Amino acid sequence: MNRHMFAYLDPTSGSVAYQIALSTFLAAAAAVRMYWKKIQQLFRRNSSNTSVEKKQEENVVGGWSARRP
Amino acid sequence: MIGPSKWYSRAGFLCCLIVFPFLTFLANNEYGFFYPEVIVASALLLIPCLLLSLLTRRNIFATVVVILVALSGAYPLALLFHGSIRWQIAAAMLAFGAGMAVWIMRDRFYPVLVVFTSSGLLIAVAAHMPWKSWSHAAFSRAQPKHIVWILLDEQMGLAGFPVTPACSEARDELRQVLTKYNFTIYPDAYSNYAGTIDSVPSILNERLLRYPHELIDRTGQGNLRQYRIRGNRTFTGFAAEGYRVVAYQYASLQFCQPYVASAECHNYTLSLSNLHQAPGNWRDRFRWLVGNYQASDPVRSYTRGFFFFRLGVRMPGPLGVSEIWPDHLAADILSRDRPIFFFAHLLTPHSPYLYRSDGSVRDLHEWSDDRADERVNAAEYQDRYRRYCEQVQYVSSQLDRFLGTLRTHGRLDQMTVVVHGDHGSRIRLNLDASAQAPEYEDAETLDKGEDTDGRDLMNHFSALLAIKPAGAEKPRISNERHSILTLLDRDLFRQNPADGTAQTDLVYLIDPQRQYRPVQIAKYWR
Numbered sequence: 001m002n003r004h005m006f007a008y009l010d011p012t013s014g015s016v017a018y019q020i021a022l023s024t025f026l027a028a029a030a031a032v033r034m035y036w037k038k039i040q041q042l043f044r045r046n047s048s049n050t051s052v053e054k055k056q057e058e059n060v061v062g063g064w065s066a067r068r069p
Numbered sequence: 070m071i072g073p074s075k076w077y078s079r080a081g082f083l084c085c086l087i088v089f090p091f092l093t094f095l096a097n098n099e100y101g102f103f104y105p106e107v108i109v110a111s112a113l114l115l116i117p118c119l120l121l122s123l124l125t126r127r128n129i130f131a132t133v134v135v136i137l138v139a140l141s142g143a144y145p146l147a148l149l150f151h152g153s154i155r156w157q158i159a160a161a162m163l164a165f166g167a168g169m170a171v172w173i174m175r176d177r178f179y180p181v182l183v184v185f186t187s188s189g190l191l192i193a194v195a196a197h198m199p200w201k202s203w204s205h206a207a208f209s210r211a212q213p214k215h216i217v218w219i220l221l222d223e224q225m226g227l228a229g230f231p232v233t234p235a236c237s238e239a240r241d242e243l244r245q246v247l248t249k250y251n252f253t254i255y256p257d258a259y260s261n262y263a264g265t266i267d268s269v270p271s272i273l274n275e276r277l278l279r280y281p282h283e284l285i286d287r288t289g290q291g292n293l294r295q296y297r298i299r300g301n302r303t304f305t306g307f308a309a310e311g312y313r314v315v316a317y318q319y320a321s322l323q324f325c326q327p328y329v330a331s332a333e334c335h336n337y338t339l340s341l342s343n344l345h346q347a348p349g350n351w352r353d354r355f356r357w358l359v360g361n362y363q364a365s366d367p368v369r370s371y372t373r374g375f376f377f378f379r380l381g382v383r384m385p386g387p388l389g390v391s392e393i394w395p396d397h398l399a400a401d402i403l404s405r406d407r408p409i410f411f412f413a414h415l416l417t418p419h420s421p422y423l424y425r426s427d428g429s430v431r432d433l434h435e436w437s438d439d440r441a442d443e444r445v446n447a448a449e450y451q452d453r454y455r456r457y458c459e460q461v462q463y464v465s466s467q468l469d470r471f472l473g474t475l476r477t478h479g480r481l482d483q484m485t486v487v488v489h490g491d492h493g494s495r496i497r498l499n500l501d502a503s504a505q506a507p508e509y510e511d512a513e514t515l516d517k518g519e520d521t522d523g524r525d526l527m528n529h530f531s532a533l534l535a536i537k538p539a540g541a542e543k544p545r546i547s548n549e550r551h552s553i554l555t556l557l558d559r560d561l562f563r564q565n566p567a568d569g570t571a572q573t574d575l576v577y578l579i580d581p582q583r584q585y586r587p588v589q590i591a592k593y594w595r
Contacts, residue, residue: 016145019093019192027185034177 072176079122085186086137087375088114094362096193099342106355117375131171139164144366209406217486218412222419224490227256229531239458242465250472251541257550258534260492264513268491273303276567281579292364292382297323304329307410317413339389349433387417395471422456424463444499453496485539490532515578523593530576
């Protein structure tokens with residue numbers, strides 16, 4: 001079938017904008033959740049930084065462990 | 070952590086990039102998921118997901134994901150910038166961004182991707198739940214003198230119908246409806262141009278165009294086109310006289326904003342959910358869904374949306390206006406308590422010709438492959454006109470219902486109502502039956518060899534015009550042969566055509582140099 005239909009389809013640009021904006025927000029929230037411990041550590045850097053916290057920083061990222069099998 | 074170490078996890082991530090966009094497209098079209106055609110299409114899309122998940126691992130898998138992110142997100146990202154960046158640039162930006170994210174986040178990138186794509190799908194589903202509908206306001210008790218302007222796309226004039234039993238019946242019904250409501254009918258009226266994007270801007274700006282598409286801006290590419298009128302003298306004129314401008318328009322053809330700041334512009338779309346009105350088997354619907362999905366994004370049209378085949382794009386046309394025409398429009402007019410200039414551009418009886426005269430919808434296979442502007446053989450020409458004329462009969466009954474509602478509420482008599490077509494039917498006979506018909510030759514352009522045929526001109530240009538002045542007490546038939554532009558200038562706006570009657574009574578086809586070639590249509594009119 002020839003694809004040229006002289007059709008004019010609505011690009012639905014209006015709905016795409018808010019769908020992308022909301023999805024981006026939620027994905028960013030998920031990323032922040034994963035890196036939450038690291039972000040917290042970033043702000044605590046000037047306070048006492050125990051060896052236990054250092055170990056936590058290495059191994060635990062949010063609810064997921066980067067090195068857990 | 071959810072990672073890409075297992076093949077089924079990889080398949081899941083790929084589904085988010087290959088299957089979810091299809092489901093999001095369906096949700097945006099308010100098309101349910103639990104239909105055979107949707108399940109088959111989704112199952113077919115699972116094949117590349119499974120193949121890629123089994124064949125790729127680690128860095129190669131990450132590269133595939135980056136490429137898919139760039140391909141699926143390029144056009145939506147370009148839309149966000151209102152087309153100011155090309156999709157190729159958007160794809161490069163996305164590929165770079167996704168590549169960096171994979172490099173920095175490693176395996177943690179994939180859960181974020183799942184959240185992004187699945188939330189996009191859920192938002193689309195939520196935004197298009199069945200409760201969404203056109204609202205109805207309460208009727209007003211005031212009796213303002215509205216001006217109602219109904220533009221029926223592809224509605225030919227009474228003199229333009231072929232002489233066949235079905236078309237004679239359609240012509241008579243349309244005449245009877247217009248006569249019943251005291252219209253002045255111009256059976257021999259014609260448009261100056263054979264396409265909507267020239268004829269409507271010309272009529273609304275009350276002048277001829279100097280070159281093709283002079284008064285319309287186009288954005289988008291391929292079939293994803295959006296047109297926006299440049300200037301609108303009719304709207305601004307009525308707004309200056311104190312009328313509130315209310316317009317209903319197809320989202321791809323913008324005649325309303327931004328020329329009257331206070332105008333209410335309502336857009337309707339041709340949602341694929343309307344296909345459920347038409348009987349047909351799942352294979353026909355599958356062709357519609359997949360073809361329109363593939364055409365819904367320029368990148369997708371290159372990648373075929375990850376299907377192994379390509380199907381054509383189709384327009385549901387008049388099915389799309391069924392939500393607003395005629396009842397919602399009549400209710401909206403009746404709810405107004407101050408004078409409005411009410412404009413509605415309705416894609417009916419526009420092709421495809423799918424309604425029977427009683428308003429029932431034909432089986433999908435009867436009209437799915439109708440294509441505007443193709444030349445057809447004599448038998449197909451007869452069949453198309455039979456279906457077109459039945460659709461016109463249904464439009465006549467809708468017009469009767471619309472005007473009857475206004476009359477029942479005692480509002481019609483003091484209103485001025487204009488009903489007109491923008492051009493003719495676009496059904497075209499292969500004039501040289503011995504030769505292969507050119508598949509697509511735009512009705513707006515001169516034919517090769519520049520032969521002009523009376524039937525072609527009648528098909529292209531004959532357009533309905535009927536005007537009911539406020540207070541009209543009896544109908545009238547005016548057998549003058551003039552263009553709609555000439556007649557509206559004279560009988561509605563009470564002025565002489567800006568370009569002179571001699572010029573506005575010509576019709577214009579586009580020559581190979583993209584210039585207008587005037588044609589003395591009066592010579593060919595039967």
